[in-house]
Amino acid sequence: MHNPDSNNAHPAAASGAAERVRIFDTTLRDGEQTPGFAMDARAKLRLAQALEALGVDVLEAGFPQASPDDFAAVAQIASTLRSTTTCALARCQDGDIDAAARALETAWRSRIHVFISTSPVHREHKLGMSRQQVLDAAHAGVARARELCHEVEFSAEDAMRTEPEFLAEVLSAAVAAGATTLNVPDTVGYMTPAEVAARFAWLRAHVRGAAHVVFSAHCHDDLGLAVANSLAAIEAGARQVECTINGIGERAGNAALEEIVMALKVRAARFGVDTRIDSRKLHPTSRLLCQLTGQNVQRNKAIVGDNAFAHESGIHQHGMLRHRDTYEIMRPQDVGIADTRLVLGKHSGRAALRQRLAVLGHAPDAAALEAIFARFKTLADRKREVLDDDLDALALGHDPDAQGPWHLVQLGTSTQLGGSASASVRLAHDDGRQASEAALGDGPVDAVLRAIERATGSTLDLAEFQVRAVGAGGDAQGQAHLLARHGQREWRGHGVSTDIVEATAQAALAIVNRIARQQAAAPAPLAANQ
Structure with missing residues (x-):
């Protein structure tokens, strides 16, 4: 069988050897800067542990100088990870670097990621600094960080819009000061893959000491090219990529970790590199992030979206x-x-x-x-x-839109701050029966589900629960979607109401009714011989 990659195979792949690309995950730092994606310390630790199990090489846990909460989260993560390097971000300023070092004190392996803007537009309008001032700050920042952690990464912010000769000079200074990783970010997602590849190749030829450091790509997705640009950087010799789960991040986001990993895996003959990511954990990690942030990925998202397969x-x-x-x-x-x-x-x-x-x-x-x-x-x-x-x-010849046999007659809920919730339901059956039950739960939705289970005698193992607004305003309808397991099957139910708890009750009843209709239609078992 012809291998479609054979004409473009990477020399390392042809020889049977594959270099490793380091996966630098910044979901908890750059990704968390996304509006609506902020996480508390407990959520950050849970995701950090999942990312370590996934196999990321470096985990950028946060920006310690930004806030006491960020400092505490980085310190907690640093004390927990045992096979992944914990990284903290810092500007090329003494206060930032010292805060990062303190947060990383208990890390199994620590990295301080220092950065400074280098492009003309940033130098003039953001920093108000000359080329020489930027050069001096970069050298001093790396040198200070090098004394306080296991390894130092240097980033030239807005590198891709920086004059190539000056960028090479800054990166050379960072190497001389002790940086072991050089990050060349496309901070505003401006570049195309061909331009990225050419820039990395040029830098590797012109940065002094380039052979002794790892070049890293950090691409944003403003033009939808973050993953393509990251792969182009890898083809040009970058051996670290900075990315996030589900591609979350500032503005249009970062390069999506799962897409880069699977591109390198599926097209291994072309790229000739691999990662240490356990790809079987990509979807579970993606779903964990959705759960922790309450933000779902679009259905057609590559690799992890509902429609991907x-x-x-x-x-x-x-x-x-x-x-x-x-x-x-x-x-x-x-x-x-x-x-x-x-x-x-x-x-x-x-x-x-x-x-x-x-x-x-x-x-x-x-x-x-x-x-x-x-x-x-x-x-x-x-x-x-x-x-x-x-x-x-x-x-079975039934009407798929049938509503019965159970119908909701009355629903009541009560919640207490810091306490459990309660719910009561009254249901009517097509055969004339009525059933009233009450239950406690972790919240009103859980209590309603428990009450319906008691009233109908059905046991539902809830596997998925989603709610979303249909329309806008205080009187907008809420749509509830439930996925539950009963017997050997998964069952789905949907409900719509201006009251989201009522919508959930309707969704649960839809499942109960479908189970009841199937059981009623099933043939009776043959009696055993006496």
């Missing part, structure tokens, strides 16, 4: 059922996702429908499949996605 087109689904390589260049399991998802919607065909029905235990003959397919298409025109519960109803 999902297929709805009938043509694509047919190809996937024949051979997954037809439409997937990596396995979902490689990034920590259980499996490919064939999404059933209006673009799906018979092959995917038949396959999913079989998974659910239905084996209709050709004529029955045609009838189910016709009803499926009608339903798919009204819904964005046809779920397993809908397919069960179609296969």
Whole structure:
């Protein structure tokens, strides 16, 4: 079989050797500067431990001089990590550098990351400094930091808009002062891949002592080129990339760690390098960040988005059922996702429908499949996605939009600051029964779910809970989405109300009702011989 990479293979790959690219994660520093992504100390520590388990080489834990909270978070993380270097950011100023050193005192391995702006626009409008002043500050900052930690990284902020000759002079001064890593950031996301590659190649040829240091790329995504620019830097000899989980960061964000790692893995023959990242933990780490910040990634996000390994087109689904390589260049399991998802919607065909029905235990003959397919298409025109519960109803000849048998009659909740929440529900059944129950929970949503479980006799193992506003203003509707496990199946429910707790109750009842309808339709077991 022809290898599409063979004509462009990196010499190191051809020889069987692969250099390692260091992954410098700045989710907790540059990433946390994103509006809406701030984390408390406990959340930062939890994410730091996950990043160490993921295998990042260097973790930039924060900017200690920025605030007492930032200092405390860096110090706590430094005392916890045992296989990842803990890094703290500092300007080329004595106070910053000393604060970073104090925060890193207990680190297994420490790095101070000193920086100063070097571009003409920054020198004039931000610093008010001459070239010589910037050069002197860079040398002095690195020299001071070198005495206080295991290793020093120097960054020339806005390096890509700096005169190349002056940039080489500043970086040479940093090497002379003791820096072992030189970061060349595209601070405003201005460059293109060809320009980045040319600049790194030029610097490696003109910086004094370049052979004895690691060059690093830190690319922002203002033009959507952060990952492409980072990969171009690697091709030009950079052996560290600075990136964040989910690509979070200032403005349009940073280069996405998961995209860089998987590009290097999938196109290993081209790049000839590897990382020590355990790619199977990429998706779980991405989801942890979403959980800690309350900010989800877009569905079509590469590698970790909900649609990254999902297929709805009938043509694509047919190809996937024949051979997954037809439409997937990596396995979902490689990034920590259980499996490919064939999404059933209006673009799906018979092959995917038949396959999913079989998974659910239905084996209709050709004529029955045609009838189910016709009803499926009608339903798919009204819904964005046809779920397993809908397919069960179609296969059993039921109405997928049926609401019963349980209906919400009354709902009440109560919460106390620092205490548990309580909820009471009254439900009515289609057969005339009524059930009233109350329960305590960690919050009103948890209490409502527990009360509904008691009232209906159903046990739901909640796996996913999402809420979002539909519209704007105080009277906007809230939409609740639940994913729960019951028996050997996952069940989804949706509810909409101006009261988000009521929306959650409606979503839970939707799941309970689907379970009840399936159980009612199931054939009775044969009696044992007496």
